[in-house]
Amino acid sequence: MAEEKRKMVKVYISGELFEVPEGSTIVTAMEYAGFQLKRGVGCREGYCGACATVYREKGDYKLKGGLACQTVVTDGMALTQIPFVPAEKPTYDLDKLSPDVSTFMELFPSVFRCVACNTCTKACPQDIQVMDYVQALIRGDIAKAADLSFDCIRCGLCALRCPAEIVQYNNATLARRLYGKYLSRKSPELEKRLKEISEGKFDQEMDKLKKMGRKELSETYYKREIKIS
Amino acid sequence: MNLPYYPGCTLKANASHFEDSAIKAMEILGHQLVEMKDWVCCGTVFSQTDDDLMLHLASIRNLLRAKEQGFDELVTLCSMCYNTLNRSKAFIDSDPDNLKKVTDFMYRENIEYDQDIQVYHLFNILKDRIKYETIEKLVHNPLKSLRLGAYYGCLLVRPKEFAIDDFEEPTIIEDFLRILGAEAIDYPYKLECCGAYQTLTQKDVSVKRCYEILNSAKKANCDAIVTSCPLCAYNLDFLQKEIEKEYVGFVNIPVFYFTELLALALGHTWEASWSELHAVDPLPLLKDKQLI
Numbered sequence: 001m002a003e004e005k006r007k008m009v010k011v012y013i014s015g016e017l018f019e020v021p022e023g024s025t026i027v028t029a030m031e032y033a034g035f036q037l038k039r040g041v042g043c044r045e046g047y048c049g050a051c052a053t054v055y056r057e058k059g060d061y062k063l064k065g066g067l068a069c070q071t072v073v074t075d076g077m078a079l080t081q082i083p084f085v086p087a088e089k090p091t092y093d094l095d096k097l098s099p100d101v102s103t104f105m106e107l108f109p110s111v112f113r114c115v116a117c118n119t120c121t122k123a124c125p126q127d128i129q130v131m132d133y134v135q136a137l138i139r140g141d142i143a144k145a146a147d148l149s150f151d152c153i154r155c156g157l158c159a160l161r162c163p164a165e166i167v168q169y170n171n172a173t174l175a176r177r178l179y180g181k182y183l184s185r186k187s188p189e190l191e192k193r194l195k196e197i198s199e200g201k202f203d204q205e206m207d208k209l210k211k212m213g214r215k216e217l218s219e220t221y222y223k224r225e226i227k228i229s
Numbered sequence: 230m231n232l233p234y235y236p237g238c239t240l241k242a243n244a245s246h247f248e249d250s251a252i253k254a255m256e257i258l259g260h261q262l263v264e265m266k267d268w269v270c271c272g273t274v275f276s277q278t279d280d281d282l283m284l285h286l287a288s289i290r291n292l293l294r295a296k297e298q299g300f301d302e303l304v305t306l307c308s309m310c311y312n313t314l315n316r317s318k319a320f321i322d323s324d325p326d327n328l329k330k331v332t333d334f335m336y337r338e339n340i341e342y343d344q345d346i347q348v349y350h351l352f353n354i355l356k357d358r359i360k361y362e363t364i365e366k367l368v369h370n371p372l373k374s375l376r377l378g379a380y381y382g383c384l385l386v387r388p389k390e391f392a393i394d395d396f397e398e399p400t401i402i403e404d405f406l407r408i409l410g411a412e413a414i415d416y417p418y419k420l421e422c423c424g425a426y427q428t429l430t431q432k433d434v435s436v437k438r439c440y441e442i443l444n445s446a447k448k449a450n451c452d453a454i455v456t457s458c459p460l461c462a463y464n465l466d467f468l469q470k471e472i473e474k475e476y477v478g479f480v481n482i483p484v485f486y487f488t489e490l491l492a493l494a495l496g497h498t499w500e501a502s503w504s505e506l507h508a509v510d511p512l513p514l515l516k517d518k519q520l521i
């Protein structure tokens with residue numbers, strides 16, 4: 001029996017029209033159209049944040065942000081990739097910082113420019129309440145900012161859309177670092193495990209993993225036992 | 230009674246003693262300040278530009294979210310939040326086009342802004358709802374022999390539509406200080422601007438303004454100044470270091486938030502953490518007057 005013909009949809013990639021199979025993600029659609037992706041693609045699993053893309057769908061005025069590996073194309077979609085976002089990124093020594101608002105006043109004074117427009121939240125492909133974590137930082141609630149921003153993959157879309165030119169995700173990264181170092185409950189298990197690692201308890205096992213081929217490594221990974229106590 | 234409460238950013242940082250003393254004083258009066266969830270900065274300064282709606286979104290979003298949480302009123306402690314929330318509300322509410330634009334823009338919120346919410350300053354709640362007479366009966370530690378200068382600044386009385394009292398001759402703070410047992414002193418500069426944000430860009434302007442205000446209060450024999458604005462409190466209190474350098478012979482004068490004095494008069498112990506956030510140590514004065 002002849003294979004059923006795949007239905008195609010029209011998409012505009014950086015302004016150029018292509019026909020791609022329905023149901024493709026933006027990444028697969030671009031590759032189908034002949035693009036060889038060197039930037040703007042990474043894990044292909046929605047974790048790394050490398051494939052930020054902006055798009056509009058037919059008949060909708062909204063400019064949306066998404067991850068190219070997770071967003072399925074629709075007929076008439078116009079899109080372009082944002083492989084890199086220039087961002088304000090101060091250097092700091094975590095040991096010398098305090099987990100409060102003064103740190104942000106010094107390192108990221110621009111965060112206080114937020115006008116609470118919520119554009120960042122609208123842009124975030126991870127459905128993070130970006131404005132709310134920015135606002136938490138403004139009032140010095142580092143723990144809340146760390147919690148709200150936990151799923152951030154640093155794709156940069158929020159920063160691109162922000163009218164106040166804030167780099168939300170670098171603020172959030174600092175918040176989580178401060179939370180981890182100064183505010184979270186200390187874990188005795190972590191201390192124990194770090195000691196075991198430095199004493200070489202897992203060296204042999206690591207060597208074994210390093211020598212495995214891709215297939216064997218993948219099988220081992222999916223067969224692994226997860227202990228949750 | 231539960232009072233829906235909007236803190237604003239400064240009360241979570243440099244002015245945490247303002248919030249702490251307010252919550253504790255209100256508890257003694259039998260009322261809980263219930264902090265609304267998911268509030269955002271009020272926008273800090275009411276924007277005078279009438280074509281940049283973005284600068285009013287923060288205030289409207291707070292009102293919308295308070296409504297979503299089932300509140301039809303909000304109480305503020307900070308004069309600036311009180312002023313900004315009310316003025317942005319009036320600005321947006323008064324123009325159907327602006328209202329529509331703002332509503333459309335905030336499509337990610339769970340409900341639409343319906344204008345049906347009031348913003349009060351705690352002073353109005355104390356005076357009109359709880360009543361000064363009632364508070365007076367609960368004063369266990371009267372602030373006797375304390376000579377206090379009420380400082381209104383700009384934001385509690387201007388513009389007049391949002392004044393918490395008569396905008397030219399307010400007495401709401403003086404009346405409050407009297408029921409706490411203190412002597413309320415009138416002085417000419419109580420409505421003058423402290424220099425506000427000039428402190429960031431042209432500090433000398435704020436230093437001069439604050440010197441004039443403090444000096445005016447001191448000439449009238451005030452022992453301390455009382456305010457409800459974190460920015461005024463910052464300027465009047467923390468700039469005294471600069472004033473000392475500029476004006477030889479200037480002697481420091483403590484600056485209180487009205488809620489610290491309310492809590493103290495109601496019998497709450499003065500807390501060390503409150504003193505830590507003052508630039509001019511208020512303890513010698515309070516000890517001298519045997520209030521602690």
Ligand code: SF4
Pocket residue numbers: 123124125126127128130151152153154155156157158159168169
């Ligand atoms: S918070 Fe910003 S950087 Fe992080 S995932 Fe969302 S849009 Fe991307």
Ligand code: SF4
Pocket residue numbers: 113114115116117118119120121130131134161162163164165166168
């Ligand atoms: S886009 Fe920028 S200004 Fe708007 S809410 Fe987000 S951080 Fe604030």
